[in-house]
Each structure stands twice: as structure tokens, then as C-alpha cells.
Amino acid sequence: MCFGRISNEKRKQLYDEVWKTPVRTLAKQEGISDVALRKRLINLAIPLPPRGYWAKARSLGMQSPFLHSLM
Numbered sequence: 001m002c003f004g005r006i007s008n009e010k011r012k013q014l015y016d017e018v019w020k021t022p023v024r025t026l027a028k029q030e031g032i033s034d035v036a037l038r039k040r041l042i043n044l045a046i047p048l049p050p051r052g053y054w055a056k057a058r059s060l061g062m063q064s065p066f067l068h069s070l071m
Contacts, residue, residue: 006044014041
């Protein structure tokens with residue numbers, strides 16, 4: 001993952017990945033800590049699932065929030 005200036009398309013891809021897979025799992029795939037990935041995603045204004053989201057999502061089938069565009 002490259003985190004500098006990114007396109008809206010790449011930002012949307014990151015958003016989709018974060019809401020399909022836990023941050024901890026994505027961080028392992030990228031070879032960085034989950035805290036580092038979380039900080040980078042916050043810096044890019046990508047909304048993250050709250051604590052307990054994955055447990056609730058498995059039982060309730062929750063949906064991700066809308067990704068706002070950056071202007």
C-alpha cells in the first residue's frame with residue numbers, strides 16, 4: 001500500500017477493503033502493525049469500523065457507512 005497522495009479510486013478501494021476485512025488482517029497482509037494502518041487510514045479520512053463491529057456484523061449482517069468524497 002502506498003500512502004502519499006492517492007486518487008479517489010484508490011481511496012475507495014481501501015475503504016472497501018477496510019469494511020470487508022478487519023484492519024488487523026489487512027495490516028498483516030501488508031506487513032505493518034494494525035495501529036500504523038489505522039493511523040494512515042484516519043489520515044486519509046477513511047471511516048473505520050468501530051470496536052465490536054465484526055462480531056455484530058457476523059450476527060446482524062450490518063452494512064458499511066457512506067464514503068464521503070474529498071474536495
